[in-house]
Amino acid sequence: MGYTTEEGRTQILDDAAAAINQMSIAMAALGEAYEHLDEQSGDRMETQLFRPLQHAYGQLRRTHAEFAQRCGLPGREFPAAPTPAPEDPRASLEHAADAIQAADDALAELQDTLLPVEVGDQQLRAGLSGTRTTIASLPEACDVFIRTLGR
Numbered sequence: 621m622g623y624t625t626e627e628g629r630t631q632i633l634d635d636a637a638a639a640i641n642q643m644s645i646a647m648a649a650l651g652e653a654y655e656h657l658d659e660q661s662g663d664r665m666e667t668q669l670f671r672p673l674q675h676a677y678g679q680l681r682r683t684h685a686e687f688a689q690r691c692g693l694p695g696r697e698f699p700a701a702p703t704p705a706p707e708d709p710r711a712s713l714e715h716a717a718d719a720i721q722a723a724d725d726a727l728a729e730l731q732d733t734l735l736p737v738e739v740g741d742q743q744l745r746a747g748l749s750g751t752r753t754t755i756a757s758l759p760e761a762c763d764v765f766i767r768t769l770g771r
Contacts, residue, residue, distance in 0.1 A: 628739035629691045635730040636684045636748070637696055639723040643677040643755070644701040646719035652704050653712035661769060665713075668761055673720065676754035680727075683747025690741065710766050717762035720755055727752050 623631070650670050654662050681698060688695045704712065727748055730736065736745045 625739045626691075626693070628735050629687075629693060631733075632730065632735050632740055632744065633684060633688055633693060633696075635726055636680060636687075637698070639726040639730075639751075640677065640680050640684060640698050641701070642719045642723035642726065643673060643680065644698065646716040646723070647673055647677060648701040649704055649712045649716035649719060652706065653709040653716070656706075656709040656712075657769075665765060668765060669713075669716070669758060672754055673716075673758060676751045679747060679754070680751040683744060683751070687740070687744045687747075690743075710769060713762050713766050713769075717759040720762070721759045724752060724755050724759070 647670070650665065650673065654665060654670070657665060685695050704715065731748060731752075736748060
């Protein structure tokens with residue numbers, strides 16, 4: 621089935637938005653976990669998990685906005701994900717890892733469609749690739765953090 625350039629670009633924006641939303645959910649889950657950690661563990665989590673995720677989130681939002689602008693398509697607002705219900709920090713970290721993995725999977729599927737090559741541009745491809753490079757190790761880093769929590 622064929623598609624127009626505009627339909628392809630709209631699909632790129634929709635898929636990137638889905639990944640952005642998953643990353644927002646992950647940041648909210650990390651924020652919830654932080655509230656229940658001691659200061660040393662909280663600082664370690666911020667350095668190892670939150671800052672890289674926040675960087676990737678900002679990069680993907682910029683990539684989305686700039687691509688939409690270059691293509692003359694409407695941009696989007698991305699409100700912060702709601703704060704999750706209080707729970708054990710391990711559960712919050714597991715939720716964060718799941719959401720980060722979902723974001724990475726969504727971006728991988730987008731790249732596999734070849735839409736970024738066919739109707740995208742170099743800046744879009746670089747932004748998607750950079751985001752994936754940053755978040756690829758974070759689900760495992762969450763798991764390691766959970767295993768070492770309290771030690």
